[in-house]
Amino acid sequence: MNDSHTLGRWLVDSARRHPGKVAIDDRGVTVTYAELERRSDELARSFARAGFGIGDRVVTLSGNSADHVVLFFACAKAGLVLVPLSWRLTPSELGPLVRTAQPVLVVAEEALARLAREAMEVAAVTAPLATPGTTGVEATVPTREPEPGGTWPPARGPVDDEPVLVIFTSGSEAMPKGVVLSHANCFWNSLAMAQAMGLSEHDVVLATLPQFHVAAWNCQPLAAWWHGATVVLERSFEPSRVLRLVSDRRVTTTMTVPTQLHLLASDPGFADADLSSLRQVVVGGDSLSESLRATWAAHGVEVAHGYGLTEASPNVLYLPPSRAADHAGAVGWPYPYVEVRLVEPAGGSAGAVVDGPGTGELQVRGPGVFSGYLHDPERTTTAFSGDWLRTGDLAERDSDNCYRIVDRLKSIYISGGENVAPAEVEAALVRHPLVADAAVVAVPDEVWGQVGIAFVEPVAGVGLTEREVLDHARRHLADFKLPRRVHVLAELPRTGIGKISRTDLQDAAHPSVVRGAQP
Numbered sequence: 471m472n473d474s475h476t477l478g479r480w481l482v483d484s485a486r487r488h489p490g491k492v493a494i495d496d497r498g499v500t501v502t503y504a505e506l507e508r509r510s511d512e513l514a515r516s517f518a519r520a521g522f523g524i525g526d527r528v529v530t531l532s533g534n535s536a537d538h539v540v541l542f543f544a545c546a547k548a549g550l551v552l553v554p555l556s557w558r559l560t561p562s563e564l565g566p567l568v569r570t571a572q573p574v575l576v577v578a579e580e581a582l583a584r585l586a587r588e589a590m591e592v593a594a595v596t597a598p599l600a601t602p603g604t605t606g607v608e609a610t611v612p613t614r615e616p617e618p619g620g621t622w623p624p625a626r627g628p629v630d631d632e633p634v635l636v637i638f639t640s641g642s643e644a645m646p647k648g649v650v651l652s653h654a655n656c657f658w659n660s661l662a663m664a665q666a667m668g669l670s671e672h673d674v675v676l677a678t679l680p681q682f683h684v685a686a687w688n689c690q691p692l693a694a695w696w697h698g699a700t701v702v703l704e705r706s707f708e709p710s711r712v713l714r715l716v717s718d719r720r721v722t723t724t725m726t727v728p729t730q731l732h733l734l735a736s737d738p739g740f741a742d743a744d745l746s747s748l749r750q751v752v753v754g755g756d757s758l759s760e761s762l763r764a765t766w767a768a769h770g771v772e773v774a775h776g777y778g779l780t781e782a783s784p785n786v787l788y789l790p791p792s793r794a795a796d797h798a799g800a801v802g803w804p805y806p807y808v809e810v811r812l813v814e815p816a817g818g819s820a821g822a823v824v825d826g827p828g829t830g831e832l833q834v835r836g837p838g839v840f841s842g843y844l845h846d847p848e849r850t851t852t853a854f855s856g857d858w859l860r861t862g863d864l865a866e867r868d869s870d871n872c873y874r875i876v877d878r879l880k881s882i883y884i885s886g887g888e889n890v891a892p893a894e895v896e897a898a899l900v901r902h903p904l905v906a907d908a909a910v911v912a913v914p915d916e917v918w919g920q921v922g923i924a925f926v927e928p929v930a931g932v933g934l935t936e937r938e939v940l941d942h943a944r945r946h947l948a949d950f951k952l953p954r955r956v957h958v959l960a961e962l963p964r965t966g967i968g969k970i971s972r973t974d975l976q977d978a979a980h981p982s983v984v985r986g987a988q989p
Contacts (some may be wrong), residue, residue, distance in 0.1 A: 475630045475657035478514075478547035480696040481507050488671065488698040495702045495719060496536040503698065506540065513544035516611040522574055524549035524628060527636065529573040529597075531557050531564075531582040531589075533705040534681050537607040539695075541577060542687070544607075546653070549628035550574075553636040553648070554682040555589075557582050558948040565592025567638050570648055570845055573597045577607065630654040636844055637684045639780040640882060640891040648844030649780045651684070658837035659783035660693035662805040666788045667723065667750060667774065671698035674747070676715060676724040678704045679887070684780045685754065689725040709737040717744040724748075727755035727887030728762065731773070732917055735765050745771050750791060752776055754784075755887040756919040757875065760798045777801035777875060781859055783838035786810065787873050800874045808836040811858065812867055815879060821855075824867070831879060832865040833858040883912035883920040888950045890922060895953065898946040899926055904934050907962055909970045910953060913979050923979035924953035927962045934958050955979075 473479070484493070485507035494501040501509075528550055532538045538554070545552045553571045555564055568576070568589050576599045578586035583601050590599065600611070628634070635651040663669065675694045679686040691701050702719050704712070707730055715721060731753060734740060751766065754776040766773050772791030778784030787810070789802030804810050812830030814822045824830040839859045842850035853860055864876045881892050892910040899908035907927040912920040924943075928934040936956040943952055963974040 473627055473629050476546065476628050476653040477634055477656055477692070478510075478543060478627070480692075481510060481543050481547075484695060484698045491671075491698060492700045493695060494536045494539055495700060496534075497703070497705070499536065501536045501539075506536075506543065506695075509540045510543035510547060513540060513607065513611065514547035517544060517548040517550060520611050522548065522550055524626065524632060525551060526574040527551045527553050527571050529553045529555060529568060529571050529576045531555055531576075531578040531586050532681065533557065533579065534677065534686065534703045535579075535705070536703065537602055538681055539691075539703075541607050546634050547627070549626070549632060551633045551636055551650075553638075555638065556680070556682040556948070557585065558680075558950065560946060560948065561585060561588035561592050562946055563948065564589035567646060567648070568593035568595050571636065575600060575611070577602070628653060630657070631841070633841075635684070635687065637682070637780050639684075640889040640894060645894070646891075647846060647849055649684070649840050650842055650844050651688075651783055651840055655783045655838050655840060656688055656692060658807050659688050659785050660696055662807050662838070663689065663785050664693040664697060665806050666790070667752065669693050669697055669699065669723070673697075673699040673722045674719055675699055675701045676704065676712070676719070676721040677701050678707045678712065678730070679725060679727075683887075684784050685725055685778075688783055689752065689754065689776075689778075689785065690723065707733075709733045710739055713737060713739050713743040713745075716748060720747040722747055723750050723752065725752045725754065727919075728753055728758050729756075729886040729918055731758070731762055731766065735762065740769070743769075745769055750774055754778060756884045757799065757801075763794060775801050777873070779861055781840045781853065782808075782834050782836075782861075783840065785838065786832075786834050786861075789872075793872075797868075797870070797872050797874075800868075800872050803872060808834065808838065810834055810873070812865060813855070813858075815864065827867055827869050829864060829866045829876060832861045832863050832873070832875075834861060835859065883922065885912075885915075885920050885922070885950055886918045890920075890951050892922065895922060895924065895943075895947060895951055898943055898951075899924060899939065901946065902939060902942045904929050904932050905939065906930070907970070909962055909972060909975055911972055911976045911979050913954075913976075915954075921954040922951070923975075924956045925962055925975050925978075926956060926958055927960070928958060 485503040489504035492500045493503045493506045542552050580601045631652050633650045634653045636648045638646040638648050640646045675690045677691050694701050748771050750772050752774045774791050775789040777787040785805045787801045811833050812824035815831040835858050862879045866874045866876050895910045896908045905926050906929045910922045910924045915921045939956045963971040
């Protein structure tokens with residue numbers, strides 16, 4: 471059998487075991503496993519009747535919702551590929567992603583319909599646009615007629631190595647890449663996470679990360695639905711509400727980023743919040759400070775640390791709470807079924823595998839590693855060294871074989887759990903007619919982890935202000951990508967061979983940071 475790891479099977483099995491149990495609690499509106507199975511099955515059949523086939527892509531612009539989950543499982547059953555895009559982006563940012571995806575259908579919430587239409591115009595894509603409204607996602611599928619003189623070929627289900635998700639992620643390049651994840655990738659990733667953290671049907675998972683991120687699917691929710699647990703969906707992260715939900719819904723575990731843990735701990739209601747149901751919080755996306763871990767430990771909540779990347783589905787390394795105290799700042803050991811190694815990144819020994827304790831580029835191998843970037847064979851090739859995925863991250867391995875992330879070889883930085891590529895921000899800034907060149911560097915921030923500081927060089931002989939640059943940037947970039955500050959310099963510092971000296975800019979950027987302010 472070559473369909474033993476397909477995700478549609480999970481829901482069939484869970485609905486058989488727990489038909490009346492709540493699978494999704496969507497802001498108080500519950501969906502049982504039997505309902506989720508029925509609705510997704512009906513939608514999958516509608517896809518087949520509409521003529522959609524294996525590998526066809528469905529682009530979505532949606533907040534976290536039960537409808538979005540129904541659509542995911544319908545795609546999984548029918549062999550379609552869900553491509554959830556960020557509603558935080560502008561039409562000019564979304565357009566290239568829609569063009570790359572080449573969807574057969576675009577599904578957008580009513581409030582995001584205009585954004586979807588404008589993005590499709592930028593992309594010059596003419597796929598049907600559906601808005602579920604109050605009728606539910608099942609009513610979104612357009613009807614198609616068979617080709618003249620023929621019928622649609624008999625439908626078949628997907629197989630393990632066929633794609634089920636495409637998640638766009640920012641790398642060091644300006645253009646985000648579409649990471650293609652197969653059924654098997656998600657299967658092994660969820661199996662590994664469930665085993666590592668002991669996830670079972672008795673858990674109540676709180677999901678607050680936006681569903682255009684891989685973690686919103688593959689860091690707990692999919693594994694929860696596989697095992698028959700309940701997932702509490704939130705559309706936004708409001709610290710006071712999250713604290714109440716943990717108590718009211720008796721949440722047992724959640725996946726977060728450090729910024730969220732900081733905001734929760736800073737909330738006035740944190741000290742008196744009833745968090746007794748939480749057996750474990752998993753944090754990823756950036757490093758967790760020892761002081762923040764200690765704050766949560768004092769409240770009786772154990773925090774596990776993880777490391778991953780979208781191309782690995784994403785889970786790679788896991789530090790259980792029981793080992794956090796004696797491995798401060800580390801991200802742990804490989805998940806089950808995951809292999810890692812360190813490779814010398816530069817110098818005369820570049821490419822040599824590091825044995826024992828040491829430092830090098832972290833590389834990953836295993837069934838969770840993706841097959842490639844959508845329509846991008848060149849960047850797919852450079853992502854691998856043989857069958858090892860190159861993470862672009864410098865890591866250190868100690869005598870216990872525990873790993874710590876030292877630095878990023880890539881220039882990407884993470885602000886509030888969101889990847890930001892400086893090259894993408896710079897490309898937007900130089901679109902201003904008075905900006906001759908631009909550079910963005912990242913600096914630490916107590917709340918957001920990192921924020922960007924921009925330096926721009928104006929066209930010779932013209933005046934340019936920070937406000938003009940920021941106003942321009944807001945028209946082309948999502949809020950989380952906006953630089954915290956913009957410095958207008960007569961000339962950007964450069965090296966002897968004419969490259970922008972980012973070291974000089976990094977040194978100049980640090981005094982300008984206002985700690986904790988909203989980007």
